[in-house]
Amino acid sequence: QVQLAESGGGLVQAGGSLRLSCAASGRTSSRYVMGWFRQAPGKEREFVAVISGSGGTTNYADSVKGRFTISRDNAKNTVYLQMNSLKPEDTAVYYCAATGDFAALWRRGIADYWGQGTQVTVSS
Numbered sequence: 001q002v003q004l005a006e007s008g009g010g011l012v013q014a015g016g017s018l019r020l021s022c023a024a025s026g027r028t029s030s031r032y033v034m035g036w037f038r039q040a041p042g043k044e045r046e047f048v049a050v051i052s053g054s055g056g057t058t059n060y061a062d063s064v065k066g067r068f069t070i071s072r073d074n075a076k077n078t079v080y081l082q083m084n085s086l087k088p089e090d091t092a093v094y095y096c097a098a099t100g101d102f103a104a105l106w107r108r109g110i111a112d113y114w115g116q117g118t119q120v121t122v123s124s
Contacts, residue, residue, distance in 0.1 A: 067085045098113040
């Protein structure tokens with residue numbers, strides 16, 4: 001089992017920045033693909049970003065490209081999401097996910113493990 005714990009959410013003004021962290025514990029492995037998803041009120045959960053186990057491959061939703069950066073520190077079992085130039089439409093609960101299948105996580109949102117989520121609110 002792997003436990004994922006997100007942190008770093010909060011309230012920020014439009015144009016501001018936040019960095020989310022996802023700390024993994026339990027049977028962690030650098031082979032796990034990690035990703036970030038978000039769900040706004042009344043909307044379905046959507047893909048935000050994904051990173052391979054080595055960190056060498058990343059992918060982003062079009063809505064966040066150029067503004068968000070996903071990274072990982074395998075020595076700390078932690079994945080990060082640096083969010084810049086935040087917009088009100090970025091307001092959502094952000095979830096961390098882990099799986100062994102890059103394509104499944106990126107394309108279909110299928111993960112073996114999910115965190116509890118952290119709230120990000122961007123005011124206009």
